[in-house]
Amino acid sequence: MSEKELINKPFLEPEKALDSYLSTLLTNISLETLVEINTEAQEERLTLPSVEQTDAPIALEEKEVPPREVAVTSPLAVMPKYAQEEFSALFFKVGHLILAVPLIDLGRTVKFDTKLTKIPQQPIWFMGLKLDQDKKIGVLNMAYLIHGRSKAEQRSYVEQPFKNIILTEDTNWGLACDEILSIKKITPNQVRWRTDRQRRAWLVGTIVEELVVLVDINALVPKHAKNK
Amino acid sequence: MSDDSSQNDPLMQWVTFRLGEEKYGINVMQVQEVLRVSEIAPVPGAPTYVLGIINLRGNVVTVIDTRNRFGLMSKEQDDATRIVIIETDAHIIGIMVDSVAEVVDLRASEIETAPNVGNEESSKYIQGVTSRDNDLLILVDLNKFLSDEENAELDMF
Numbered sequence: 001m002s003e004k005e006l007i008n009k010p011f012l013e014p015e016k017a018l019d020s021y022l023s024t025l026l027t028n029i030s031l032e033t034l035v036e037i038n039t040e041a042q043e044e045r046l047t048l049p050s051v052e053q054t055d056a057p058i059a060l061e062e063k064e065v066p067p068r069e070v071a072v073t074s075p076l077a078v079m080p081k082y083a084q085e086e087f088s089a090l091f092f093k094v095g096h097l098i099l100a101v102p103l104i105d106l107g108r109t110v111k112f113d114t115k116l117t118k119i120p121q122q123p124i125w126f127m128g129l130k131l132d133q134d135k136k137i138g139v140l141n142m143a144y145l146i147h148g149r150s151k152a153e154q155r156s157y158v159e160q161p162f163k164n165i166i167l168t169e170d171t172n173w174g175l176a177c178d179e180i181l182s183i184k185k186i187t188p189n190q191v192r193w194r195t196d197r198q199r200r201a202w203l204v205g206t207i208v209e210e211l212v213v214l215v216d217i218n219a220l221v222p223k224h225a226k227n228k
Numbered sequence: 229m230s231d232d233s234s235q236n237d238p239l240m241q242w243v244t245f246r247l248g249e250e251k252y253g254i255n256v257m258q259v260q261e262v263l264r265v266s267e268i269a270p271v272p273g274a275p276t277y278v279l280g281i282i283n284l285r286g287n288v289v290t291v292i293d294t295r296n297r298f299g300l301m302s303k304e305q306d307d308a309t310r311i312v313i314i315e316t317d318a319h320i321i322g323i324m325v326d327s328v329a330e331v332v333d334l335r336a337s338e339i340e341t342a343p344n345v346g347n348e349e350s351s352k353y354i355q356g357v358t359s360r361d362n363d364l365l366i367l368v369d370l371n372k373f374l375s376d377e378e379n380a381e382l383d384m385f
Contacts, residue, residue: 117250117364119342119351120298126345131359138343172343227343 080204080216083188091181091212092166094142095155098181100207100214107167109180110137124149127176130165138227139165142175145202145220168218172227175217186214237337244332244365245312245325248300252325253332253358253367260313260320262328265305275381279324282311289313290382291322297373317371318379332365334358339367 082104089100090109116128116139125144130137141162143152165174186207191214193205202219206212242253243262268280268291279291291311295302308327313320339356355369374382 115249117357117366118248119344119354119357119366120300121351122344122346126343129343129357129364131362131364134359136340136343136357136359136364138345140345222345225343225345226341 079188079191079193083191083193086185086187088183089186089207089214090166090183091210092164092177093179093181094146094177097146098210098212099146099177100184100186100210100212101166101217102214103183105169105217107169107171110165110167110174112139112162112165112176125152130174135171136227137165137167137174138172138225139174139176140221142166142177142220145175146215166217168221173221173225175220237335239333239335242332242334242365242367243312244329245310246327246329247294247298247325248303251329251363251365253334253365254312254314254370256331258314258316258370260315263311263313263322265309265311265324275378277378278382282322284313284322287320289320289322291324292374294323294325314370316373316379318374319382321374321382323373332360334367342366 080102082102088103090103090106091098091100093099110130110132114130116130118128119126125141127139127141130139141152141157143155162176162178164177164180166177166180167174190207190209191205192208194203197203202216204214204216207214241256243256243259244251244253246252263282263284266282268282270280271278271290274280277293277296279293281288281290283289293302303326305324309324310328311322311324312328313322338358340358342351342354342357344351344354353369353372355367357364357366359365
């Protein structure tokens with residue numbers, strides 16, 4: 001390949017680098033020990049109809065075939081509704097990892113300042129109940145939900161307790177985190193939106209400039225979790 | 229409150245006890261008595277949630293390790309430790325608790341469903357939760373405290 005060809009070749013490495021970076025930050029979660037993360041998408045299997053073999057000639061009929069609609073995945077199709085225009089996102093930390101959540105997705109934030117009431121025989125990532133304004137909020141350990149058990153267990157939650165809780169839109173659930181950092185305005189083109197959210201449905205995209213993952217906290221709550 | 233509202237929203241009494249840092253409530257109608265810990269005879273081959281048996285005025289009563297049942301670390305018995313003798317649909321059993329606190333009145337409307345993120349079986353004996361004095365009280369359904377298989381196992385003692 002000539003030098004000129006090399007220069008004109010589309011430069012794909014940054015995309016790969018971003019994927020690699022994200023994969024390192026968010027280690028694969030072994031969900032059998034964790035949760036069934038929310039995901040609308042289900043694998044569809046296509047089965048071909050069985051065809052009976054016959055020696056008889058097949059009569060071909062000319063039929064007017066309607067033009068086939070080709071599904072084009074535009075960036076807008078994979079973007080959440082809020083991302084049609086500029087939106088505000090709250091930046092926060094879980095351990096050393098900085099994440100962002102669109103303000104529209106969250107109820108509010110509260111301090112992790114009181115003892116939680118633990119319900120017996122619940123998974124380790126369910127930290128307990130917090131009574132807040134006469135409402136019982138189920139508090140989940142965000143480190144477990146994001147990183148998975150092995151990485152989350154490397155931390156002592158007694159020595160380094162969480163300091164804040166981000167409440168979901170319906171305020172039934174709270175996701176425990178460390179620092180609440182800041183609120184920033186984000187334009188849709190600043191985000192690299194994930195086109196396939198069958199796995200880690202909560203990972204909406206990446207704010208490219210900051211290399212910060214944008215999360216859907218409502219999707220972090222396990223689908224089968226009930227708090228009404 | 230009128231008779232009508234009392235019928236629609238009955239008042240129930242709950243005996244509360246402590247286990248670890250949490251406070252639990254059980255229906256007072258199912259509590260027969262509360263005992264100080266006496267000699268508990270271990271039963272060879274018993275499941276881990278069974279501490280052993282006691283002789284209660286000539287009757288053999290199985291004592292359940294409630295901490296084990298609730299997935300808590302075991303704790304040394306002390307002066308506050310009690311065995312609550314309860315009557316379930318299937319048995320009369322004793323449940324060992326860290327301490328017995330008080331009897332509280334609760335209306336049915338004050339009881340909320342407890343959140344559950346595990347499977348349905350994991351805490352089916354949690355009847356609900358209620359807030360009292362800026363704290364949450366976890367209400368236990370004693371009839372679901374042990375499964376049918378576990379109740380059958382107790383019959384063998």
